[in-house]
Amino acid sequence: MAVNRLIQRLEGDDRVKLLRAGRGTEGNPYFRVMESATSPVVQVEGEDRIMLGSNNYLGLADHPAILKGAQAALDRFGGAVTGSRLLNGTMDLHLELESEIAQWHGTEDAMVFTTGYQTNLGTISALVGPGDTVVVDSAAHASIRDGCALSGATTRKFRHNDVADLESILAEASESSEAVLVIVDGLYSMEGDLAPLAQISAVCNGFGAALMVDEAHSLGLFGAQRTGAAELFGTDSDTDVRMASLSKSPSSTGGFIAGSGDLLDSLRVNAKAFLFTTSGVPAAVGGSLAAVRLIRSEEGAQRARRALDNAAVLRSGLLENGLDVSALSPLPDGNTTVTPIVAVHVGDDVQAMDLWRKIFAKGVFTSAALYPAVPRDGAMLRLCVMATHTDAQLRRAVEVISETLNEDAA
Known part of the structure; x- marks a missing residue:
């Protein structure tokens, strides 16, 4: 029987090997299982975790x-x-x-x-x-x-x-x-x-x-x-x-x-x-x-303002704790603005995965962005806020993330 080169090639795919090696381990940031609606706190694999990994910026997923x-x-x-x-x-x-x-x-x-x-x-x-x-x-x-x-x-x-x-x-x-x-x-x-x-x-x-x-x-x-x-x-x-x-x-x-x-x-x-x-x-x-x-309603306007206010709270808290976070975006009038996405720069892929695991274990869900989603040596933790996050949830997230990254740097 002739060799099926296509199927044979799949067996040697390095990315497939990485997926299988990480599957089921606590250190794998991908394919985690959500067990409740997307909200500021989501049950992920049996535990409640503050959700900073969702694009649900206005908090409408369960509205x-x-x-x-x-x-x-x-x-x-x-x-x-x-x-x-x-x-x-x-x-x-x-x-x-x-x-x-x-x-x-x-x-x-x-x-x-x-x-x-x-x-x-x-x-x-x-x-x-x-x-x-x-x-x-x-x-x-x-x-x-x-x-x-x-x-x-x-x-x-x-x-x-x-x-x-x-x-x-x-x-x-x-x-x-x-x-x-x-x-x-x-x-x-x-x-x-x-x-x-x-x-x-x-x-x-x-x-x-x-x-x-x-x-x-x-x-x-x-x-x-x-x-x-x-x-x-x-x-x-x-x-x-x-x-x-x-x-x-x-x-x-x-x-x-x-x-x-x-x-x-x-x-x-x-x-x-x-x-x-x-x-x-x-x-x-x-x-x-x-x-x-x-x-398009007034509630929508309020939620948009709240999402950006929450982003400012998260970003400033991380910055005050010495973390390397994404810059503010310039506007035509000379002012700057936050956005609901706050990047925490790490650099190394392996280090970013390890930090993700430690933060996840402490009850905060973030997104790990690794190469090729970002440039080589550009690994980051990508944080997204919702309009419906509370100040207490954001303060707790800042505490967990800052503590974990600063411990790792020590």
Whole structure:
């Protein structure tokens, strides 16, 4: 019998070996089992732990209004629609949600995908192709990079948040490409820093490049209407493609694109990740609609303020205890702002995993970010606050994390 090289290769995969070596051990920060709803304190494998590893920034995952919206959709449409949006998978709930999002963002139209990852994959690969150039921030999310690869367009990376480097690349690309698309995150999920969108937008306009902003982590938090970083920097009207996830602040599942009618109609017929996947389950769409409406309300504004206030408490507490934490993000008016993501820099992957284990054992759940999610020697503990964390919970988390890192450094 001939050797099956593909299966044989799987047996020698170093990453699989690492997964198996860490599976079931207390020191493994991945695939831990949650046993209660995502809230400031979550039961993880039999123990209550302060949750600082969730993107539930506004604390809506267990909010009564979101549960009611999800339950109503479940009761009406059942567990699934079992079809693509193109065929039998479009519910009137989708149309309500898309109309709500377009009104919220002040755009002509909006379109909802089943997941945030598919939103980027389908949108980028539908908009650009061979002969075009996509210029992306080096810290862009994996879904953006994969969308670029799928498109067949030439992909160029610029140094993270380095506008001069972006300008240099655009000067070359604009001369040789049929079309140029620049893609950045509004808020980067590892370091927790905002993109300098005022400068980026100006450079794009100068070279005739289209701009796409992924607001997955900034939606619900920034801007007067809480549509994200582009609104905060006053560049929302100059952003050609506005993307966001429904799985962070809205605490559901899905993603969307908001923009012109031409853009959205083009995606409806060209985005394969939209056309050839099953529609999101009704409960997710109903929960998303309820979440968007809540975010647009005064309660949403209060929760956004509370999330950033909590981030300031966490960050300042860690900084006062001598920890190396992420910098504040500069704003166009000269001020700075916290974001709900606070990175604690460690450096070494093994050390970061060990610190994660010790902090986990003391009742605080964090996220360990290791290579290749971050650069080599850039390992960190990634902390995310919720609007619903109490001062006592944050003080306890600061105490545990600071004590553990300072003991390790001694």
